[in-house]
Amino acid sequence: MSPAELLAKVAQFDALIVRSGTKVTREVLEAGRGRLRVVGRAGVGIDNVDLQAATEAGCLVVNAPTANTVAAAEHGIALLASMARNVSQADAALKAVYSRTLTVFTAQGKWQRTKYVGVSLVGKTLAVMGFGKVGSEVARRAKGLGMHVIAHDPYAPADRARAIGAELVSFDEAIGRADFISLHMPLTPATSKVFNDESFAKMKNGVRIINVARGGVIDEDALVRALDSGKVAQAALDVFTEEPPAKDSKLVLHENVTVTPHLGASTVEAQEGVAIEIAEAVVGALRGELAATAVNAPMVPAEVMSELAPYVSLAEKLGKLAVQLVAGESGGIKGVKVVYTTARGPDDLDTRLLRAMVTKGIVEPVSSTFVNLVNADYTAKQRGLRITEERVSHESPVAEAPLESIQVRLSHVQSKFAGAISDGGDIVLEGRVKYGVPHLTVVGPYEVDVSLEGNLILCRQIDQPGMIGKVGNILGQTNVNISFMSVGRTFRGKQAIMAIGVDEEPDKETLEHIGHIPAIEEFVFLEL
Numbered sequence: 001m002s003p004a005e006l007l008a009k010v011a012q013f014d015a016l017i018v019r020s021g022t023k024v025t026r027e028v029l030e031a032g033r034g035r036l037r038v039v040g041r042a043g044v045g046i047d048n049v050d051l052q053a054a055t056e057a058g059c060l061v062v063n064a065p066t067a068n069t070v071a072a073a074e075h076g077i078a079l080l081a082s083m084a085r086n087v088s089q090a091d092a093a094l095k096a097v098y099s100r101t102l103t104v105f106t107a108q109g110k111w112q113r114t115k116y117v118g119v120s121l122v123g124k125t126l127a128v129m130g131f132g133k134v135g136s137e138v139a140r141r142a143k144g145l146g147m148h149v150i151a152h153d154p155y156a157p158a159d160r161a162r163a164i165g166a167e168l169v170s171f172d173e174a175i176g177r178a179d180f181i182s183l184h185m186p187l188t189p190a191t192s193k194v195f196n197d198e199s200f201a202k203m204k205n206g207v208r209i210i211n212v213a214r215g216g217v218i219d220e221d222a223l224v225r226a227l228d229s230g231k232v233a234q235a236a237l238d239v240f241t242e243e244p245p246a247k248d249s250k251l252v253l254h255e256n257v258t259v260t261p262h263l264g265a266s267t268v269e270a271q272e273g274v275a276i277e278i279a280e281a282v283v284g285a286l287r288g289e290l291a292a293t294a295v296n297a298p299m300v301p302a303e304v305m306s307e308l309a310p311y312v313s314l315a316e317k318l319g320k321l322a323v324q325l326v327a328g329e330s331g332g333i334k335g336v337k338v339v340y341t342t343a344r345g346p347d348d349l350d351t352r353l354l355r356a357m358v359t360k361g362i363v364e365p366v367s368s369t370f371v372n373l374v375n376a377d378y379t380a381k382q383r384g385l386r387i388t389e390e391r392v393s394h395e396s397p398v399a400e401a402p403l404e405s406i407q408v409r410l411s412h413v414q415s416k417f418a419g420a421i422s423d424g425g426d427i428v429l430e431g432r433v434k435y436g437v438p439h440l441t442v443v444g445p446y447e448v449d450v451s452l453e454g455n456l457i458l459c460r461q462i463d464q465p466g467m468i469g470k471v472g473n474i475l476g477q478t479n480v481n482i483s484f485m486s487v488g489r490t491f492r493g494k495q496a497i498m499a500i501g502v503d504e505e506p507d508k509e510t511l512e513h514i515g516h517i518p519a520i521e522e523f524v525f526l527e528l
């Protein structure tokens with residue numbers, strides 16, 4: 001259907017099932033108000049669905065997160081092998097010869113055996129960037145082709161990679177050692193255009209790139225420059241920043257680029273699989289059943305939510321902040337500990353929801369998985385997250401408050417911000433609810449107090465006068481509004497941290513200016 005047809009017809013249906021090509025916009029969801037109750041995405045990515053608009057319209061979004069994984073991995077391998085042997089280029093050349101005999105055609109085609117000499121895969125190094133469902137399946141298959149496989153994924157458990165015979169390494173090491181680089185990370189603010197002029201410069205001359213993830217992870221203009229210079233010998237692309245790409249796209253038309261129109265999931269078997277997966281999810285949702293693959297479902301019934309609502313938000317935000325602190329060195333998050341300080345006994349406080357929200361906060365910003373109360377524990381296990389819980393009894397000064405505080409600890413993991421590391425070597429964040437609003441109250445060994453209502457800047461500095469003013473001025477000069485600011489220190493005149501809530505996201509230059517303040521030893525910007 002055309003967008004106009006969809007708009008005209010959507011109000012006649014209770015459910016809509018789409019792939020990535022159909023844009024389920026706010027306009028479509030408004031047009032369906034009153035009838036449309038479920039949007040089913042027969043695949044993984046839901047970047048084509050306006051989630052906020054769906055939630056506002058009371059429309060549940062469900063997806064099919066696993067049925068096309070193998071198909072995508074096989075397509076990645078198909079692109080890897082066909083690129084290495086110039087199959088598409090040689091095919092086009094040869095067909096030009098035969099089509100000349102069938103129709104009036106200029107004699108462009110040739111039987112060229114020298115021009116299309118390729119390269120072998122055996123013994124070569126493949127870097128898998130993003131070691132999740134698809135990436136790990138690509139790694140498994142590449143091992144079967146005799147390739148040496150390394151991977152970069154800050155959040156994947158090292159033992160899962162070792163089990164497949166892949167070595168988890170840092171981003172720079174992965175792109176620096178690779179003969180072939182295959183992209184399998186989700187498109188997030190952290191991965192957007194992460195393959196750019198700077199990263200291409202760190203790669204081997206003649207490296208070859210495959211992308212069956214999302215077009216947005218590559219700066220496409222930079223890739224054209226790298227192809228023209230020979231830094232990148234070839235690229236094989238199934239996904240593009242704009243789909244379909246412009247007809248005059250230099251990238252698509254480049255002679256050293258092999259392209260397919262987002263076919264990663266397009267096998268008979270995968271489409272049957274996602275169809276069954278999404279049909280079952282949609283029917284279940286229409287029957288009012290909790291869907292394991294619900295993307296925007298409310299976590300619990302409203303009556304339970306009312307008392308715990310601010311703590312549910314706090315738990316998710318602590319998880320989201322913690323995962324952003326994980327350094328880019330691979331090795332994954334091994335242990336997650338959630339500590340509840342509460343006056344309530346085990347029978348009076350069901351922490352399953354809070355645990356699910358911490359899982360949601362940790363997993364969603366770095367993967368294509370959507371976490372809900374039904375799939376949270378399974379998702380954590382699937383991603384190798386060992387989540388333990390501890391209760392600390394506390395006589396709460398506010399009798400009806402269900403919790404005094406929630407603490408999230410990530411163990412055996414490197415941090416982008418040393419100030420968040422506790423004496424025990426864990427990343428530690430703790431929060432409370434104040435006046436109904438989630439607050440961050442502990443970072444590592446430091447006590448702070450900042451409302452978690454916007455993005456956050458953490459700075460660690462030598463404790464001395466004038467620091468608040470210096471940072472405040474830099475942010476003020478670029479119209480970044482400060483919603484909260486708090487300073488925590490262990491000892492006077494020693495180390496301190498500033499926790500600054502900001503309404504807007506400071507640009508890269510502004511953050512660099514903050515980092516250039518002599519007394520500031522490190523800083524990090526965290527999105528909420």
Ligand SMILES: NC(=O)c1ccc[n+]([C@@H]2O[C@H](COP(=O)([O-])OP(=O)(O)OC[C@H]3O[C@@H](n4cnc5c(N)ncnc54)[C@H](O)[C@@H]3O)[C@@H](O)[C@H]2O)c1
Pocket residue numbers: 044045065068069072129130131132133134135152153154155156184185186187190191212213214238239262263264265266366367368369
């Ligand atoms: N071309 C297609 O038709 C097709 C088919 C299926 C999936 N996909 C896309 O492929 C991507 C991966 O899908 P999946 O099902 O494997 O998702 P997944 O969530 O299972 O795996 C993604 C992995 O990327 C890792 N990651 C996150 N940020 C990273 C970073 N900065 N650097 C390195 N790794 C990082 C995560 O830890 C996770 O392990 C998604 O974008 C998905 O939409 C495309």
Ligand SMILES: O=C(O)[C@H](O)COP(=O)(O)O
Pocket residue numbers: 019020021042043044045046068262263264265266
């Ligand atoms: O996110 C996905 O599942 C893939 O990109 C497949 O999308 P498709 O259903 O449009 O093939």
